[in-house]
Structure formats: structure tokens, C-alpha cells
Amino acid sequence: MWFTKSQAEVLQELKVNPSAGLSSQEVQARLAKYGPNKLKGKPKKSLLALFLAQLKDMLIYVLMAAALITLFIGEYVDAVIIILVILLNAAIGLFQEHKAEKAIEALQKMATPKTLVRRDGQVKEINSEELVPGDIVLIDAGRYIPADLRLIESANLQIEESALTGESVPSEKNAQAQLKDPNTPLGDQNNMAFMSTLATYGRGEGVVVATAMETEIGKIAKILDEEIDEMTPLQKRMEELGKVLGYLAIGICLLIFVIAYFQKRDLYEMFMTAISLAVAAIPEGLPAIVAIVLALGVTRMSRINAIVKKLPAVETLGSVNIICSDKTGTLTQNQMTVVQYYTLNNLKELPWKIQT
Numbered sequence: 001m002w003f004t005k006s007q008a009e010v011l012q013e014l015k016v017n018p019s020a021g022l023s024s025q026e027v028q029a030r031l032a033k034y035g036p037n038k039l040k041g042k043p044k045k046s047l048l049a050l051f052l053a054q055l056k057d058m059l060i061y062v063l064m065a066a067a068l069i070t071l072f073i074g075e076y077v078d079a080v081i082i083i084l085v086i087l088l089n090a091a092i093g094l095f096q097e098h099k100a101e102k103a104i105e106a107l108q109k110m111a112t113p114k115t116l117v118r119r120d121g122q123v124k125e126i127n128s129e130e131l132v133p134g135d136i137v138l139i140d141a142g143r144y145i146p147a148d149l150r151l152i153e154s155a156n157l158q159i160e161e162s163a164l165t166g167e168s169v170p171s172e173k174n175a176q177a178q179l180k181d182p183n184t185p186l187g188d189q190n191n192m193a194f195m196s197t198l199a200t201y202g203r204g205e206g207v208v209v210a211t212a213m214e215t216e217i218g219k220i221a222k223i224l225d226e227e228i229d230e231m232t233p234l235q236k237r238m239e240e241l242g243k244v245l246g247y248l249a250i251g252i253c254l255l256i257f258v259i260a261y262f263q264k265r266d267l268y269e270m271f272m273t274a275i276s277l278a279v280a281a282i283p284e285g286l287p288a289i290v291a292i293v294l295a296l297g298v299t300r301m302s303r304i305n306a307i308v309k310k311l312p313a314v315e316t317l318g319s320v321n322i323i324c325s326d327k328t329g330t331l332t333q334n335q336m337t338v339v340q341y342y343t344l345n346n347l348k349e350l351p352w353k354i355q356t
Contacts, residue, residue, distance in 0.1 A: 149206025
């Protein structure tokens with residue numbers, strides 16, 4: 001618990017001189033040991049894995065069976081049409097997921113802030129990803145905190161921590177404080193500064209005590225990565241429809257065979273008839289129609305900068321009546337934004353004003 005230790009104990013444990021900072025050699029050694037100061041997500045799926053994931057659907061399985069059967073009975077045109085429908089459905093889903101991942105990666109790159117550090121006795125501005133435990137970070141108003149810090153100097157320092165604590169009022173920091181209770185909540189740890197929070201007033205210095213997934217925001221990221229994928233209502237209904245159609249096709253085949261047996265008809269001829277009826281009972285165009293309709297919804301949302309990663313999520317979002325959320329740091333981000341400005345002659349509105 002870094003907040004329960006004195007400044008001298010923290011600096012000694014991290015083996016750093018606050019007036020000079022770490023040396024370049026020591027930074028490289030610690031970077032190799034701790035890795036870059038970057039939040040890690042789930043391993044990125046390959047395009048092949050994303051494509052195969054689009055085929056994991058009961059109705060798609062039924063269509064695959066129909067394609068194999070039509071090939072068996074020599075209806076090659078129908079088989080090609082069914083296969084094209086399956087590929088079209090998978091391609092639409094693959095394109096949307098890949099597009100969303102690229103957009104998210106772009107946002108992550110934009111969110112990587114610069115930070116001021118003291119290294120080799122000099123103040124340098126570096127990418128926050130290059131920070132390592134023991135780095136001396138300089139803080140001033142308007143800068144994001146790039147990692148979890150134990151403050152070693154503070155002058156009227158205030159940090160907005162709504163992203164972690166939900167408190168709309170900036171927290172006042174005191175580098176000289178040494179807390180006794182190891183169970184002190186984040187919002188009361190006034191000698192600490194946490195990754196992704198924003199300095200709003202004053203200045204200070206801090207020594208990096210945790211980076212990447214070891215930070216408080218990194219612990220939240222770990223919890224998000226443990227999220228279990230659940231089927232949307234639309235996916236559940238499509239799954240049920242696929243099962244019903246599959247059972248219906250099997251039932252038709254069995255019924256035709258029973259009738260043929262009692263009527264003493266040619267079994268091979270009845271088998272071909274049963275297969276034809278079973279294939280006819282399967283709506284080959286349904287998956288493609290559903291995918292296209294959802295893709296249209298996703299496209300419309302992308303025009304207003306709303307990123308949807310999975311197509312079925314559009315239908316789920318459309319079923320939402322009420323969204324409950326803590327507005328501070330979640331919707332408003334606790335940051336004031338200019339929406340109107342006055343000139344000598346007239347009132348002008350900025351183009352990004354939200355109309356209510």
C-alpha cells in the first residue's frame with residue numbers, strides 16, 4: 001500500500017533520486033521488466049477467426065446442411081445460391097467487426113497522452129507508454145495523470161477523479177500526508193494520483209508506483225475482459241427458429257418415408273422428394289436479409305459517430321427503454337464545454353451544440 005508509506009520509503013524502495021530521476025539505462029531495464037505503460041485488452045482475433053465466428057449460428061448450420069443435400073441431389077444452382085447467402089452473411093458481419101476494431105484502435109492511439117518526466121537530471125516530454133515504475137512525473141493543470149503516482153510534492157494540487165470515484169468535485173492532494181488505514185478508499189487517498197484522472201489546478205510531482213494493468217484503472221480493465229458474451233434477444237430468436245426449421249426438415253423426411261413405406265412406393269424416389277421438400281422449407285435468404293437490415297442500422301449510427309462492434313447489438317439497443325447511468329464522469333465527463341459565445345453584434349452557436 002503505497003499511500004501508507006512515507007515519501008522517503010517509497011523513493012528508497014523504487015531506488016530513485018527525485019532530483020535526477022532514473023537514468024536511461026535503468027529505464028530500459030525496467031521497461032523490459034514491467035513492459036509498456038499500456039492497458040491490455042483481449043487478444044486480437046485474426047480475420048479468419050472473425051469470419052468463422054460469423055458461422056456459429058443454428059440457422060447457418062441448417063443452411064449448410066441444405067447446401068450439402070442440394071449438392072448430393074444434383075441441384076448445383078440451388079447449392080451455389082445457398083453457399084453465397086452463407087458467405088454474404090458472414091462477410092457483412094466480418095466487415096462490421098473489423099471496421100469497429102479499427103475505429104477503437106484509432107481512439108486508443110488518440111487517447112495516449114504526453115507526459116513530463118525527469119530523467120538523467122533533465123525534464124523531458126515523452127509518450128505515457130514509455131513510463132516505468134520509479135519515473136518522476138511532473139504534474140500541472142490540464143495534464144492527464146499517465147500512471148498511478150505517489151505524490152512527493154504538491155502546491156495547491158487538485159485532481160478530478162470522477163472516472164474512478166464518481167465525485168464531481170476535484171480532490172485536493174497533499175504529498176506530505178501519510179495514511180495509516182490500509183483500507184482507505186480511493187477517493188480519500190489524498191497523497192496519490194491515479195492513471196486517467198485530470199489535474200485541474202495547481203502543480204506537483206509524483207513517483208510512478210504502478211503502470212499498465214497494475215494501476216487502478218487497469219484493474220477495472222481486467223474485470224471488463226472477464227465479461228461473458230451473451231446472446232441478444234434477436235440471436236436467441238434466430239437460434240430457436242433454426243432449431244424449429246431443422247426439426248421440421250427432419251420431420252418432413254421421416255413423414256415422406258413412412259408414407260412411401262405403407263404405399264409401397266420407390267424409396268429412392270421418395271427420399272429425393274423428401275430432401276427437396278426439406279430444402280424448400282428452409283428460408284435461405286433470411287440470414288442475409290437480417291444481416292443487411294442490421295448493417296443499415298449500424299451504418300446510420302456510424303454517421304453520428306456511434307461505434308457498434310457486433311451487428312446484433314443494434315437490435316438490442318433498439319429494445320432499450322431506459323438507461324441508468326452515473327452521469328458524472330460517464331456522460332458529462334465532468335468537463336465544461338463551450339456551446340455558445342457572444343460577440344459585440346450578435347449571438348453565435350458553435351456547430352457541436354447538442355439540441356434538446
